[in-house]
Each structure stands twice: as structure tokens, then as C-alpha cells.
Amino acid sequence: MTDIAVGISVIASTEVDANLQNIDTDCLKFGSYEVFNTYGLSALWSGLSKKVRDYDVVFTVFGPLYLWSLQAVNIVGFAQPWIIYPENEIYRSMSFYGKLKTRLKFFIQSFFFKRVDKLVVELDHVKNELVSRGIFAADKIDVVSNCLGSVYLRHEQWMPLIRSIIKRKFSIGFVGRDYSHKNTNILAKIKFNLINVHGIDVDFFVTFAPAEWSAKSDFFRANVINVGVLDVAQCPSFYQKMDAVIFPSFLECFSATPLEAMAMEKPLFASDRGFVRDVCDDFALYFDPEDPSDAAKLIASYINNQDPQNIEKLAAARNHVIKFSNARQRAEDYFRIMQSAAIDSSPI
Numbered sequence: 001m002t003d004i005a006v007g008i009s010v011i012a013s014t015e016v017d018a019n020l021q022n023i024d025t026d027c028l029k030f031g032s033y034e035v036f037n038t039y040g041l042s043a044l045w046s047g048l049s050k051k052v053r054d055y056d057v058v059f060t061v062f063g064p065l066y067l068w069s070l071q072a073v074n075i076v077g078f079a080q081p082w083i084i085y086p087e088n089e090i091y092r093s094m095s096f097y098g099k100l101k102t103r104l105k106f107f108i109q110s111f112f113f114k115r116v117d118k119l120v121v122e123l124d125h126v127k128n129e130l131v132s133r134g135i136f137a138a139d140k141i142d143v144v145s146n147c148l149g150s151v152y153l154r155h156e157q158w159m160p161l162i163r164s165i166i167k168r169k170f171s172i173g174f175v176g177r178d179y180s181h182k183n184t185n186i187l188a189k190i191k192f193n194l195i196n197v198h199g200i201d202v203d204f205f206v207t208f209a210p211a212e213w214s215a216k217s218d219f220f221r222a223n224v225i226n227v228g229v230l231d232v233a234q235c236p237s238f239y240q241k242m243d244a245v246i247f248p249s250f251l252e253c254f255s256a257t258p259l260e261a262m263a264m265e266k267p268l269f270a271s272d273r274g275f276v277r278d279v280c281d282d283f284a285l286y287f288d289p290e291d292p293s294d295a296a297k298l299i300a301s302y303i304n305n306q307d308p309q310n311i312e313k314l315a316a317a318r319n320h321v322i323k324f325s326n327a328r329q330r331a332e333d334y335f336r337i338m339q340s341a342a343i344d345s346s347p348i
Helices: 001-006 013-024 038-046 046-053 094-111 124-132 186-199 212-213 220-225 230-240 259-261 274-280 292-304 310-324 329-344
Strands: 010-014 032-037 057-062 073-077 118-122 142-144 168-171 201-205 224-226 244-248 268-271 285-287
Touching: 010 013, 010 046, 013 038, 013 046, 057 259, 057 329, 073 244, 118 124, 118 329, 124 142, 168 230, 186 220, 186 224, 201 268, 212 268, 220 224, 230 259, 244 259, 259 268, 259 310, 259 329, 268 274, 268 292, 274 310, 285 292
Parallel strands: 010 032, 057 073, 073 118, 118 142, 168 201, 168 244, 201 224, 244 268, 268 285
Antiparallel strands: none
């Protein structure tokens, strides 16, 4: 891949750069490498357009790319479930003002997505929805499966947690930010139900930023433990401390959390939604994400009925993840798409 990397210039955010450094990525192999931050629509006046104006192809891993014009072939990764599933559980519960604000936000995002030359999505269901809703043509969408991060296969790259976790009870972890579609409020309700209905007390751990944690209710903060935001290389250490992982999301195009949990051979309690089943098949334990009592019943059943075959099932889940996709194949697929776009756009 070295010769390929020489022809690629990378512009990375501070957060991405930190994660690359933590897993010992040799960024000198790229033609050029620069750390540059843009935030949403501010990209329109951030100077980004000058940085990319001389390239033949520009690939944004996760868009939209907020630029008015771009001479290069514009390839953008799409992972915005609100655009393809607008009438979702979160939207239906919003106030009129909240709905209006959300509609405007994703109208703007859709506008910029529709300006690109090619979209890259992570699962077939995303492509199907984009096509069926008339957002993008099928022949301009490529599917490249996301995959388990290579750090999970390289134990020497794992970093310890800054805040130590003291295990007192059965511990269930959630990895991710506190976006509304992640449905994290259900965690405290599940704990309440487990105690009052099933007589089981567990610890829920989350990885929220300080502002996210401060915004949660007193009830939530009294029933959930926050360890703070994790670097990519710290996530395996977090999973190691957990007895299980929970993924209660209402809405996703794709999430790596289920893959990571299975790779770490942890039981996965997950939303009974197609975007999870597409990835996890029968290796997850499913519950209704709108019903805390259903999730509590599932967790209580697992805790109370430890099956000797669980170890074999968890090992099988890990094998499923390893076979699902890999980082090298994903990178090669990305390069193939960029190379093909460059060839197609070249003058004859």
C-alpha cells in the first residue's frame, strides 16, 4: 500500500489525528498530511476550498462536504440516517419547533449530499433507501462495509483508561456520544426496572463528554456512571472491564459498536432493528428500544440463566466479526473507487 499512499494527501481533524497517532499510523507515507478542523457550515468560509482545489479526486469519509464548488470529482461517505428515515421515533416525539429545526438541518445536508458525484454507504439498506426516496441514483452509490478497527486485533496498541473502573456489580457498557437517536435515556429506566421488578442491581457505564453528561437528568446521573470520552485505542480496555455491552439506538446507517462488542466476546444487548440484525445476525440479544421493561427482562434472563454454551456463542460471534470485513479490504475498496473516478473523469 506504500506506493498507493504516496499518491494520496490527507486532511484530518484534530480528533482523528490523535487517534491515528495512538495506533502508531505512519502518516509520513502519505503524499502530504495536514491537521485542519472545520465544523459544519463553517467549512464554506474556512479556507478548505483552497486546500482541495488542485486535486483530481476529493473523498470525504463522512459527509456532507460543505463547499459551494469543487472542480475535482467529489466522493462523499453517507451515514446520516435522519435523511433516509425522517419519520422516526425521535422526530415524532419532538415539539413543533424541534421538528422545524430538524427538518431545516437535514434539508441543508441533503442539498450538499445531492451535489456530489458519488456516494459511499456502509450497508445495502442505506443504498436502497437513498434510491427509493429519489435522493440519489443507484449507479452513483457504492457500498463499502464498515469493519472492526484494526486496533482490536493488535493488543499491543491498547491504551489504559484514564479513569479506572471499579467493578462492584454486573457491568454493562455503552460506547458512543449522547446523540438523541442513540436512545441513552433508556439506560437509567432499565436499571430502575431491573431493581424494582427483577431484584437485580447492575452498573451501567457510558462514555460521554462533560457537556453531554451535564445535560442529562438528575435521575440519569444517579443511575449511570460516566467514564468520559475514550480514544479509539482505549475502547478495548473499556470493553474488557464490562460483563456486557448495550446498544439501544433507534436509528443508524451503521455503527461499529456491535462489531466491537462481539470482537471482545462480550454479550450484546441490542435494539431489535434491521440495521443491527444486518450486521449481528443471531449473535446479539434483541429488545424493543422503546420499552425499558423489555430490555430489563432480557438482561435479567441472561444474568439468571447463565448457559455453559455462552462461551462458545461469544467465540462464534467474534469469528463472525472477523469474517465480516477488515480494515485493509475497506481501504482498498476506497482506493478503487477513487481511482476509478479519476480515470472516468480524465480527458480522452
